[in-house]
Amino acid sequence: MDEDEARVRLLDAAERLFYRRGIQAVGMDELRAAAGVSLKRLYQCFGSKQELVEAYLRRRDGRWRAALFAYVDEHSATPEDRPLAVFDWLHAWCADPDFRGCAFINSFGELGAVSDGVAQAARDHKQAVHEHILDLTRALCVTDPVALAAQLLLLVDGAITTAAISGDPEAARHARHAAQILIAAATVPSGAVRS
Amino acid sequence: MDEDEARVRLLDAAERLFYRRGIQAVGMDELRAAAGVSLKRLYQCFGSKQELVEAYLRRRDGRWRAALFAYVDEHSATPEDRPLAVFDWLHAWCADPDFRGCAFINSFGELGAVSDGVAQAARDHKQAVHEHILDLTRALCVTDPVALAAQLLLLVDGAITTAAISGDPEAARHARHAAQILIAAATVPSGAVRS
DNA sequence: TTCCGCAGAGAACGCCCGTTCTCTAGACTA
DNA sequence: TAGTCTAGAGAACGGGCGTTCTCTGCGGAA
Numbered sequence: 001m002d003e004d005e006a007r008v009r010l011l012d013a014a015e016r017l018f019y020r021r022g023i024q025a026v027g028m029d030e031l032r033a034a035a036g037v038s039l040k041r042l043y044q045c046f047g048s049k050q051e052l053v054e055a056y057l058r059r060r061d062g063r064w065r066a067a068l069f070a071y072v073d074e075h076s077a078t079p080e081d082r083p084l085a086v087f088d089w090l091h092a093w094c095a096d097p098d099f100r101g102c103a104f105i106n107s108f109g110e111l112g113a114v115s116d117g118v119a120q121a122a123r124d125h126k127q128a129v130h131e132h133i134l135d136l137t138r139a140l141c142v143t144d145p146v147a148l149a150a151q152l153l154l155l156v157d158g159a160i161t162t163a164a165i166s167g168d169p170e171a172a173r174h175a176r177h178a179a180q181i182l183i184a185a186a187t188v189p190s191g192a193v194r195s
Numbered sequence: 196m197d198e199d200e201a202r203v204r205l206l207d208a209a210e211r212l213f214y215r216r217g218i219q220a221v222g223m224d225e226l227r228a229a230a231g232v233s234l235k236r237l238y239q240c241f242g243s244k245q246e247l248v249e250a251y252l253r254r255r256d257g258r259w260r261a262a263l264f265a266y267v268d269e270h271s272a273t274p275e276d277r278p279l280a281v282f283d284w285l286h287a288w289c290a291d292p293d294f295r296g297c298a299f300i301n302s303f304g305e306l307g308a309v310s311d312g313v314a315q316a317a318r319d320h321k322q323a324v325h326e327h328i329l330d331l332t333r334a335l336c337v338t339d340p341v342a343l344a345a346q347l348l349l350l351v352d353g354a355i356t357t358a359a360i361s362g363d364p365e366a367a368r369h370a371r372h373a374a375q376i377l378i379a380a381a382t383v384p385s386g387a388v389r390s
Numbered sequence: 391t392t393c394c395g396c397a398g399a400g401a402a403c404g405c406c407c408g409t410t411c412t413c414t415a416g417a418c419t420a
Numbered sequence: 421t422a423g424t425c426t427a428g429a430g431a432a433c434g435g436g437c438g439t440t441c442t443c444t445g446c447g448g449a450a
Contacts, residue, residue: 021308022308024305025306106304110304113215119360123361153357154349155350161356162349162352165299171345174346178346178350181380
């Protein structure tokens with residue numbers, strides 16, 4: 001087996017297991033078995049569990065944002081639709097049976113105090129999402145796109161954690177509705193006001 | 196030493212250590228040392244670590260809500276002030292140097308998938324906070340206090356997690372501002388509209 | 391064919407953790 | 421005072437984990 005393929009299989013297994021059960025609950029041997037890779041190969045690809053965890057988080061960050069903003073691009077006709085499409089995607093995600101909250105919030109809660117790498121990965125992820133949302137609010141006719149983006153980000157994180165703990169994806173619907181109101185309130189009046 | 200005092204000292208140590216570093220990162224022996232209690236006594240008070248963890252979460256739930264809503268009672272003159280006072284308290288909490296996010300979100304991320312007791316404690320906590328906030332919105336002249344409470348709860352959780360990961364308590368300020376807008380939008384127009 | 395190198399399987403190692411057990415010393419009772 | 425009971429200190433135990441090591445067998449080069 002190729003080393004590149006081993007890396008992919010390990011990261012796939014890591015994403016599945018770490019996200020579902022938590023990082024410390026999954027041992028390297030279980031991971032190795034799930035990936036169908038020898039322990040020797042595992043430590044050739046990733047020098048330590050710490051390294052594998054950070055690689056998992058970095059890859060998940062990229063994929064998660066790509067999936068979200070691909071959806072936003074595809075499902076919104078106007079700049080006004082785009083922030084709301086974020087919450088539509090969130091609702092679908094939260095309704096997924098495998099959904100178990102935000103991988104970064106979870107791993108930050110589990111290891112953020114103990115591992116700088118994990119804490120930094122969580123910060124980087126949230127920062128990157130923040131900048132994406134800022135791009136969306138900057139495309140609107142609003143008085144303060146920075147403040148609006150900060151507010152929408154709160155709704156995103158709130159919806160994800162609330163849906164995770166309660167098990168009810170409706171949180172994303174509530175967040176969408178709140179976002180609608182906040183966007184309307186921030187929009188500079190240049191015609192009819194949407195309800 | 197009294198058994199009751201041992202319980203208190205153990206729960207105090209548990210709260211300090213589990214919250215700061217995470218549950219699995221703190222061993223029973225370190226906890227025993229921090230509490231100044233013998234291992235034998237520890238296992239007399241709590242039959243297992245699981246039991247101690249759940250007791251820690253239950254006690255923290257009660258204390259956290261009591262502190263929050265005592266502040267709300269004290270720092271708000273009118274029913275309209277009360278929801279906003281929630282976010283003032285949150286801001287002060289998030290600015291505390293020991294702040295490390297929501298103990299329930301953190302422990303849910305760490306152990307929620309593996310321990311039913313932890314997951315249930317997190318659900319119970321969020322449910323209880325939800326009901327408190329519902330009491331606040333029901334005291335307002337709003338069209339749909341249930342929907343508004345759900346929205347405010349998203350802002351609460353979003354502010355806590357964002358402040359925890361970014362390390363910046365300003366998230367609570369943004370949440371307060373968003374709450375103001377959402378409350379205004381939900382208020383039935385019966386006079387002057389507040390800015 | 392023979393030799394070399396590498397990959398896989400899994401045993402081994404050292405450490406840590408949750409939990410239990412043992413030993414000792416002191417306090418209380420008759 | 422003698423006997424008993426209890427609490428504390430910490431050793432011990434069993435198991436799991438991250439990581440490394442060993443052994444075996446196969447594939448390719450000379």
